[in-house]
Amino acid sequence: MxxxxxxxxDVFGLLPSEENPTPLVRIGKLNPNPEFVLYAxxxxxxxxxxxxxxxxxxxxxxxxxxxxxxxxxxxxxxxSGNTGLSFASMASARGYKLRAxxxxxxxxxxxxxxxxxxxxxxxxxxxxxPAPGLGEGSINRAKSHAKASPKEYVLPNQxxxxxxxxxxxxxxxxxxxxxxxxRITHFFAALGTCGTVTGTSRFLKSKNPAIKVIAIVPxxxxxxPGLRNISQLHISKLFDSSVVDDIMEIDFKLAxxxxxxxxxxxxxxxxxSSGLIFEGAREVAARTKTGLGVMIxxxxxxxxxxxxxxxxxxxxxxxxGYFPTT
Amino acid sequence: xxxxxxxxxxxxxxxxxxxxxxxxxxxxxxxxxTMSYDSGHIPGAVAFNWRTQLQNQINRDIxxxxxxxxxxxxxxxxxxxxxxxxxxxxxxxxxYGFWLxxxxxxxxxxxxNGGRVKxxxxxxxxxTKETPKITPVKYTISLQNKDFRALLHEVLKASGRHDRNLxxxxxxxxxxxxxxxxPNLPETAQRAGHIPGAKNIxxxxxxxxxxxxxxxxxxxxxxVEEKGVDPKKASIAYCRIGERSSHTWFVLKYLLGLANxxxxxxxxxxxxxxxxxxxxxxxxxxxGTK
Numbered sequence: 129m130x131x132x133x134x135x136x137x138d139v140f141g142l143l144p145s146e147e148n149p150t151p152l153v154r155i156g157k158l159n160p161n162p163e164f165v166l167y168a169x170x171x172x173x174x175x176x177x178x179x180x181x182x183x184x185x186x187x188x189x190x191x192x193x194x195x196x197x198x199x200x201x202x203x204x205x206x207x208s209g210n211t212g213l214s215f216a217s218m219a220s221a222r223g224y225k226l227r228a229x230x231x232x233x234x235x236x237x238x239x240x241x242x243x244x245x246x247x248x249x250x251x252x253x254x255x256x257x258p259a260p261g262l263g264e265g266s267i268n269r270a271k272s273h274a275k276a277s278p279k280e281y282v283l284p285n286q287x288x289x290x291x292x293x294x295x296x297x298x299x300x301x302x303x304x305x306x307x308x309x310x311r312i313t314h315f316f317a318a319l320g321t322c323g324t325v326t327g328t329s330r331f332l333k334s335k336n337p338a339i340k341v342i343a344i345v346p347x348x349x350x351x352x353p354g355l356r357n358i359s360q361l362h363i364s365k366l367f368d369s370s371v372v373d374d375i376m377e378i379d380f381k382l383a384x385x386x387x388x389x390x391x392x393x394x395x396x397x398x399x400x401s402s403g404l405i406f407e408g409a410r411e412v413a414a415r416t417k418t419g420l421g422v423m424i425x426x427x428x429x430x431x432x433x434x435x436x437x438x439x440x441x442x443x444x445x446x447x448x449g450y451f452p453t454t
Numbered sequence: 455x456x457x458x459x460x461x462x463x464x465x466x467x468x469x470x471x472x473x474x475x476x477x478x479x480x481x482x483x484x485x486x487x488t489m490s491y492d493s494g495h496i497p498g499a500v501a502f503n504w505r506t507q508l509q510n511q512i513n514r515d516i517x518x519x520x521x522x523x524x525x526x527x528x529x530x531x532x533x534x535x536x537x538x539x540x541x542x543x544x545x546x547x548x549x550y551g552f553w554l555x556x557x558x559x560x561x562x563x564x565x566x567n568g569g570r571v572k573x574x575x576x577x578x579x580x581x582t583k584e585t586p587k588i589t590p591v592k593y594t595i596s597l598q599n600k601d602f603r604a605l606l607h608e609v610l611k612a613s614g615r616h617d618r619n620l621x622x623x624x625x626x627x628x629x630x631x632x633x634x635x636x637p638n639l640p641e642t643a644q645r646a647g648h649i650p651g652a653k654n655i656x657x658x659x660x661x662x663x664x665x666x667x668x669x670x671x672x673x674x675x676x677x678v679e680e681k682g683v684d685p686k687k688a689s690i691a692y693c694r695i696g697e698r699s700s701h702t703w704f705v706l707k708y709l710l711g712l713a714n715x716x717x718x719x720x721x722x723x724x725x726x727x728x729x730x731x732x733x734x735x736x737x738x739x740x741x742g743t744k
Binding site: 253277 | 487488489490493494495542570571574575581582583638
């Protein structure tokens with residue numbers, strides 16, 4: 129495909145690859161160590177707005193090729209976030225649907241976004257007794273539909289599907305390797321399904337085993353959408369500890385603080401998970417003599433206005449006040 | 455099954471699968487989340503709604519004898535049938551249903567070990583959205599086991615004394631008065647804390663990650679040796695609205711074989727609203743955070 133003209137037959141042509149990578153942008157003022165170069169990989173340049181396009185497309189292609197999705201068989205997945213948007217948009221464009229299983233408590237704007245993208249929503253009750261350790265009502269509901277109606281629904285299951293890992297092994301890893309001309313020394317990513325960190329790291333370490341992979345996780349009790357901390361990690365089957373050198377826990381409130389900093393000082397309108405990753409990378413850069421780090425910036429800030437307001441209520445103030453960022 | 459005192463109270467997945475077509479075996483699903491059944495259930499199973507079908511809709515009480523006869527009969531269950539109960543959240547409300555069936559004297563009764571989640575994750579356990587065709591039958595209650603239920607006066611008498619085991623199966627935060635009820639729940643109380651003298655043994659300590667019950671040895675270790683439940687004494691289990699405590703009632707009575715075990719279904723939503731009832735509240739706040 130010729131990417132130079134940026135003319136495409138359909139939206140799927142925009143999906144990233146080694147020839148059409150999402151951009152790397154160098155961090156300037158906010159980098160504490162000029163000898164440690166830090167690049168942000170802007171995943172909101174994916175056609176449906178986040179890093180999840182890669183995994184979703186990989187899973188969809190695999191299911192369609194096996195005759196398990198399309199032609200009357202829809203997707204069912206527990207998702208209220210970026211994966212839902214990717215699945216819903218892609219399935220709509222391919223002539224079928226996503227049934228998204230979502231908890232009732234998620235903000236209306238997220239439910240609305242999924243519906244705009246063409247998803248059917250199944251909203252779970254929240255006013256039932258929570259069972260500690262059993263909080264996965266939505267995955268069980270999705271499994272039920274797929275098992276009881278296999279001619280109607282298939283469950284891609286982003287937390288267990290190896291196609292999620294494969295997407296990053298095939299695209300994210302090679303893109304970074306080529307974009308940095310093999311000079312990358314540190315790779316920073318957060319943990320959600322763990323597809324990004326596992327797939328990308330496997331590729332990068334196959335090229336240079338000395339590359340340090342640092343997984344950034346939010347502190348306990350966090351509210352950063354899409355991320356898992358250590359105690360939530362068991363939910364994903366895709367985490368491969370053999371390719372992760374270090375797990376850094378960062379105070380989750382800094383996710384929002386650093387997202388503000390990135391917007392105001394670098395012009396990068398990155399979401400809170402990017403803020404969290406940036407804080408981890410910044411700390412590593414400050415204590416490491418030299419290097420070249422690449423951070424995955426999963427999505428931009430537009431979906432997180434209410435989260436930002438919750439953590440930074442001063443943003444709601446009217447007038448011309450300047451809100452200091454440090 | 456794992457040296458339980460009454461292993462016949464449980465059936466496993468293989469037994470259930472082998473009896474799917476047995477007309478004398480009736481499967482009943484009772485979920486916390488009452489929408490679960492519609493997304494797929496065991497073939498032939500009926501669903502009971504704990505909010506609308508197992509409780510009196512005017513007074514706070516379990517359904518009456520007449521209402522239970524009507525409910526069971528209209529679900530095609532006769533008093534001679536073998537009933538297998540299962541549900542979500544590791545059988546919380548299935549255990550409540552088990553307790554209710556037992557209160558009304560049903561004999562051939564089993565809980566499906568592991569409940570809905572275990573069935574769902576078994577590759578060759580079928581699931582369907584088809585609702586079964588039911589032929590209503592007559593269900594007659596001839597015996598009631600009223601001593602399986604603890605009422606308020608008995609709980610007040612036991613409060614602060616040490617002649618019976620009071621087992622509070624709620625979470626640690628509920629027990630210590632940090633919160634009155636878990637977030638998002640409509641049924642709550644005016645005060646936080648627990649009944650004086652109660653031991654806190656959260657219901658979840660009884661189950662394995664796959665939803666099945668722990669072995670008799672493990673349960674004995676937890677309840678008797680670590681937490682100090684005295685098998686020689688009578689026991690009362692309670693929680694917030696009586697379903698998690700049914701689960702522990704089942705463990706104490708059928709798996710550990712304690713002689714006199716009652717479920718206090720009034721639980722904290724009754725006790726925590728009483729004027730003047732003695733309360734222990736280690737957190738000190740009068741009304742928790744909710």
